[in-house]
Amino acid sequence: MADVAARVGVSRALVSLVFRGAEGASQETRERVFRAAAECGYQPDTAARMLRRRRSGFLGVVYTASDPFHAELVEAVYPAAEQRGYNVVLSAVTAARDEREAVGDLLGFRSEALMVIGHRALSEELAPLVAGTPAVTVGARLPGTPFDSVRTNDAQGVRQAVDHLVESGHRSIAHIDGGSMLSAAARRRGYREAMRRHGLQEEITVLPGDYSEDSGVRAAHELCRRDRLPTAVVAGNDRCAVGLLDSLLRLGVDVPGEVSVVGYDDSQLARLSHVDLTTVRQDAGQTAESAIQALVERLDGGRTEAKDVVLRPELIVRGTTGPPRTAS
Amino acid sequence: MADVAARVGVSRALVSLVFRGAEGASQETRERVFRAAAECGYQPDTAARMLRRRRSGFLGVVYTASDPFHAELVEAVYPAAEQRGYNVVLSAVTAARDEREAVGDLLGFRSEALMVIGHRALSEELAPLVAGTPAVTVGARLPGTPFDSVRTNDAQGVRQAVDHLVESGHRSIAHIDGGSMLSAAARRRGYREAMRRHGLQEEITVLPGDYSEDSGVRAAHELCRRDRLPTAVVAGNDRCAVGLLDSLLRLGVDVPGEVSVVGYDDSQLARLSHVDLTTVRQDAGQTAESAIQALVERLDGGRTEAKDVVLRPELIVRGTTGPPRTAS
DNA sequence: AGCAGGGTCTAGCACGTGCTAGTGGCACGT
């Protein structure tokens, strides 16, 4: 920076002033400073900058590298943060790097607030580490903690799926669940409630699953072994639905002619033309937006009480659902 | 840090010394310092730390948020960097954030070296920005630049696939290419060369594609429209292969009974039990390792001439390939 | 007693930036 100043023949303070866009420099000087900086290859030092102003302007984001839905959220986080005058620092959780390390890195960077994506989220163990830093968990709520949370109403999403099927005339509707996954309980509950509300409690069938394609494959074989196929299946998520679809195809069961299938997530997978899966969308853009919004409210708006944002999912009807087969 | 020092009743310098693990403090004092730090919730400030030592210890990584293969690389980058005493800073390229911004952020952090993943990589436009900072591009080589590069020998990978099919007895082998994608040219060339080497130049059939599932779907319909199906197809990548597989299934063509299919990438997709795709692996772990290695050689080893690492791909034989059908 | 040497600790500057308080010059009005 001193180099640039010397080159232009002004003080270092003026260069600083120009670079942060403050008032008090003539238009001509500004241009000369920028030109000189480009010649020197000068770029302001973020570390020194955030050391001096007490604020770093960083929002730390913890996510799981291998999860495609997390990737969608990360994608949406950047514009949401930028729009509110903040920058994003990423920290990935991987097989060799746990949340403790990821959060530690972010705090070392003096992130002003934390957005933690993932079903394991901020465990109680991490809470004291974060003390004093606003944080929002995405996809789950941690009752014992002071953190905000943003999540989708999973029960409602599954209810929408069931309602859609019942409206099309289905009565025999099965569910493949997500086992012990965090959101699985809510989805299972939504299925049970919806069936009961339609007077179909006799038809309730829950098959065990774990959100993997393989669990869809297993469920397909299990269903075909029974004497009577359901006319529709609500899978715990899209991956499970794709495994199910593929196996039904191989087993000679027509979709949606004989069996209708609904997924959950509206992932890239579901949108592929040859899959064309009816599914329930969790809006990544809206989720990211709400999470960032919550953090900024605490930082700039002075909010202190915890907030729990529950987003409405949306049913996306595509080609894997239709009216039920007439003969059983 | 002064708080911690006051709490223990020692100087600030000693606390600093304890925290960076330097010699010259008694075991007892160390413990008292750590205890006091935990009570205060103290954590060293990364910004101030890297301001003082002239080195930041950061390796900046630019990747595309929406690409699953990039995610695999990111996953592998962390341990590779840690092992060599470096930390990783991530910067994502998204729809709303181009490489210029991503690289700018990383340089602002005073990253000591840059790893840029992605087919558009460091364009000429970015080269002057990076001047002076060691950089490695992954997946492509930029001839005009001083950067290192790490990539997989795509032509060789496709040759291995063709060799495998020919050894199984196939002669009529088609290829669905990746259009104008960066690696598509090499894969197409590998296919042509391998066919020629086996004396099968008459059988060369290249169908247009673009690495998407849809292009596999289109290719399946195109092939079935012809009077004679090939006995095997080498798809440009796994996604294309999956689209192809699914459409063949729907069209009533048995795989691998009537047609064998080979993909490329060994993505998660290929490993699914119901897909079980024979494919060519690009080793993400090895790629990340080589890229980090190249950067560290420049930083610590003093290497200055550019280096181009070309990795050997590996054929993974699974369930979608077998001997050709006997009757045409 | 005096000195050397090692172990433990401390004072204080430097890193690159932001910002407060202030300087100097010019135009204007009285």
Added chain:
DNA sequence: ACGTGCCACTAGCACGTGCTAGACCCTGCT
């Protein structure tokens, strides 16, 4: 001639840490 106000610019401290040079105490040897 002098005060007033504005514009363009500058001097120098502060941010939280690392590190050099040195201080202090204790032990053991001459």
